[in-house]
Amino acid sequence: MNSRKAVPPPYPTRPLGYRGKRLLDVCAASFGLILLAPVFVLVALAVRLTSGRPVIFRQRRPGFAERPFEIFKFRTLTEARDERGELLPDSQRLTRLGRFLRRSSLDELPELWNVLRGDMSLVGPRPLLMQYLPYFTARERLRFSVRPGITGLAQVSGRNLLGWDERLEMDVQYVEGLSFSADMRILWRTAAAVLAGRGAAADADEVETWLDEERSAGGVGQLARRGECDAAV
16 A cells, blocks of 8 residues: 555644643653663663663654654664675664563663653554655544554554554554543553563564555565664553
């Protein structure tokens, strides 16, 4: 499917949400940053010792109303390159520590800072790549009516093991059914999934295609193989 000509809908002036959603985000993110400070320090030291600098991976992602913001994660890949100076596939750059961080979702902890800044919410559609923007359908663009989330309905229903059509439809269903009770269910299911290690592929090369390649004219959906992939819960 090629949705390159899809026209963005008129987005609301403020992110959609229920009364108290932003307050919940700020309180939970603040509490999490304080409570998990020792974990942040330990993970940062481990990444520094095994992969060097930088410890934090930063990347521009589309947020509310498709506005770009910079997402923060703990780095899970090395900068290893081939003889031509090009980055090796993720599968060859993913460290043992990085594999653990992705499977446990600890690489996502710095996104609490994104929540506190107002770039993201605890719950919402995952922020994907800027290069995907031309390939969303008009219906799928409803996902940009809310702040992107650390976790979401698609993530607790299969994470990055789902196909793109199913995953993006779940994002829209979340927006259409947005409520406090829905967020609480997703957070509960997220905690259960993380503790059980369900649905996460540490090496996204094994399971995930690139949306732009899959939906471009004649695209065959090659497996992901470049850059830092979104192995988020």
